[in-house]
Amino acid sequence: MNKKAYILILFSLIVAPTVSAMAFDHLLFDQILKAYVDDEGLVDYRAIAKDRRFQDYMERIKTADTDAMTPNGRLAFWINAYNAVTIDKVIKWKPKKSVRETAIRGLWTSTKFFTSREHMVAGKQLSQDDIEHEILRKQLKDPRIHFAIVCASSSCPKLARFAFSEDDVQRRLEDKARKFINSDRGTLIDYAENTLYLSKIFDWFAGDFEDKSGSVLAFIKPYLEPDALAFLERKPKVEYLRYNWALNAKKPLIYGKPEPGP
Helix, strand or coil: CCHHHHHHHHHHHHHHHHHHCCCCCCHHHHHHHHHHECCCCCECHHHHHHEHHHHHHHHHHHCCCHHHCCHHHHHHHHHHHHHHHHHHHHHHHCCCCECCECCCCCCECCCHHHHCCCEEECCEEECHHHHHHHHHHHHHCCHHHHHCCCCCECCCCCCCCCCCCCCCHHHHHHHHHHHHHCCCCCEEEECCCCEEEECCHHHHCHHHHHHHHCCHHHHHHHHCCHHHHHHHCCCCEEEECCCCCEECECCCCCCCCCECCC
16 A cells, blocks of 8 residues: 555544534524524514525525434434424414414314424424424433423423534533423422422423433432422422413514515
8 A cells, every 4th residue: 555545544534533423503593593582482483484594594404414413413403403393384384372273263282283294304304293202202312302392382491592503402401401490381389288380391201201310300300499409308299280382472473575685
């Protein structure tokens, strides 16, 4: 083997791992979230519908190669993809009050918003349920995703004003878990009735938290503020908060044509 060939082989061995684990760029989605989501997690869907950056991001995730990503890169990608698909569906479906509304006024029981496969993501036609249950829960197995993916409803965790990235996903998930668990969406204490009320998320996905920590309470315990932690010593009853499926929109969903990008 001549010296030139040896150098080329050595270079390929050094560069290949870097190329094969290239980070996906979520900058466009990050810009959208910062611009159109407020501190309460309410979303200006009308404004997003007019911003070309969101449409460009939706195009980019269609052909993303998740096999070329690091584990943290995949985790960040699929969380962002779930939230982006949900936003896009709200824009397209234009629900008046809830993503679960039906033809019967006030009856919010439909699940089609989450099960219909309308989006191409990473080369596959997927629904939000596919992303959540088949990829995030079954493959990536991090229960903290339940505090990061947002189903466009008032009892969901607040939609973050940033996109998750490979570099920050672990830190961001810890922060989201702590904030949700200590918010009135995550836990409420009734001292008089010695009852701890938890989000229905902890009921619906109890198995995820049990697999991680042995029980739901064992999972939330490290995140709780001191007063709530002290309350657990009283061995309270555990009940679950009613889930509010009202749309997390700032304004009624009336749209114009998309405006040209910058």
